[in-house]
Amino acid sequence: MSNSFIQDAKTLPILGVGLGLRRELADETLANQNKIDWLEIVPENYMNLGGAIRERLDAAREKFPLVTHGVSLSIGSTDELSCEYVGGMKRFLDLIDAPWWSDHLCFSSVNGSYMHDLLPLPHSKEAVEHLAKRIKQAQTIVGRPFLLENISYYMNVPETAMSEWQFLSEVVERADCGILLDVNNIYVNSVNHGFDPYLFIDNIPLERVIQIHVAGHQMRDDVIIDTHGSAVIEPVFALLEYVLKRSSVKAVMLERDQNYPDFEELLSELARIRAIAESAQPALNMVA
Ligand SMILES: [Fe+2]
Numbered sequence: 366m367s368n369s370f371i372q373d374a375k376t377l378p379i380l381g382v383g384l385g386l387r388r389e390l391a392d393e394t395l396a397n398q399n400k401i402d403w404l405e406i407v408p409e410n411y412m413n414l415g416g417a418i419r420e421r422l423d424a425a426r427e428k429f430p431l432v433t434h435g436v437s438l439s440i441g442s443t444d445e446l447s448c449e450y451v452g453g454m455k456r457f458l459d460l461i462d463a464p465w466w467s468d469h470l471c472f473s474s475v476n477g478s479y480m481h482d483l484l485p486l487p488h489s490k491e492a493v494e495h496l497a498k499r500i501k502q503a504q505t506i507v508g509r510p511f512l513l514e515n516i517s518y519y520m521n522v523p524e525t526a527m528s529e530w531q532f533l534s535e536v537v538e539r540a541d542c543g544i545l546l547d548v549n550n551i552y553v554n555s556v557n558h559g560f561d562p563y564l565f566i567d568n569i570p571l572e573r574v575i576q577i578h579v580a581g582h583q584m585r586d587d588v589i590i591d592t593h594g595s596a597v598i599e600p601v602f603a604l605l606e607y608v609l610k611r612s613s614v615k616a617v618m619l620e621r622d623q624n625y626p627d628f629e630e631l632l633s634e635l636a637r638i639r640a641i642a643e644s645a646q647p648a649l650n651m652v653a
C-alpha cells in the first residue's frame with residue numbers, strides 16, 4: 366500500500382462548505398459569495414465550450430475556488446482509457462487551477478458506447494487491480510490528486526467477494542488516490558442492500574476522504590432512489606457528522622440537481638451543513 370497520496374493531501378487547501386454550480390441556479394449562486402465557500406462543476410458541461418457557458422465559468426472562477434466532478438471517465442470500463450478525455454481534463458483543470466478532481470467508482474461505457482448511467486462493478490480482486498492501474502494512469506496524465514466517489518446502485522452486484530466498503534478501500538489504497546465520500550449514497554445503499562451505514566464508515570480509510578457529498582433522495586415503494594431532488598434527511602446529516610468527527614476533510618458540498626426549491630431553502634441546508642461542520646471540524650467553517 367502506498368501512502369504518498371495521504372502525505373500530499375495534507376497540503377491541499379481547505380475549501381469549506383460548497384454547492385454545485387447548476388445553470389438553473391447560477392445567478393443566485395454567484396450572488397451569494399458570502400454564504401458559499403466554493404463550487405463544484407461538472408467538467409463535461411464546460412470543457413472546450415465558449416459563449417455564455419464560458420462566461421458563466423469565468424464569472425464563477427472570479428468569485429470561488431472550483432473543483433470538478435466528472436461523469437464520463439468510466440474508470441472501471443474494459444475499454445481503453447480515453448487519452449483524449451483525460452488530456453482534455455488536464456488542460457481544463459490547469460485552466461481553472463482546481464486543487465483536485467473526481468469521478469465515480471463505476472463504468473459507463475462498453476465497446477466505445479457511452480451510457481447515461483453510472484454502473485456498479487463486480488467487487489472482485491480482478492476489478493480492484495484493473496481500477497488501480499487505470500486510476501494511476503489517469504492521475505499521472507492529469508498531475509493532480511484524484512478522488513473516487515462511492516456510487517448508489519440498484520442491482521445485486523455479481524461476484525460479491527467483498528463488501529462495498531472493502532472494495533472501495535482496496536481500490537483507493539492500491540491506486541493511492543483519495544475518496545469523495547457521498548454520505549447519501551451510503552445511506553441509500555444501506556437501505557436498499559441491507560447493511561449498517563456506520564459499518565461502512567468504520568471500515569474505510571477515512572484519512573483518504575478529502576471531500577464529502579450531501580444530498581437528498583426519494584422513497585419509491587420498497588426502494589430509495591438517489592435523485593438529488595429532495596431535502597437532505599436527518600439520518601444523512603447524522604452520517605455527515607459521524608464522518609466529520611473522525612476525519613480531516615477539506616470540503617463538504619450539497620448536491621442538488623433537480624426539483625429545485627426556493628434558493629433560500631438551499632442556503633438554509635448549507636447553513637445546517639456549516640453548523641455541523643463547525644462543531645465537528647472547526648477548520649471547515651470558512652465564512653462565518
Ligand atoms: Fe455524490
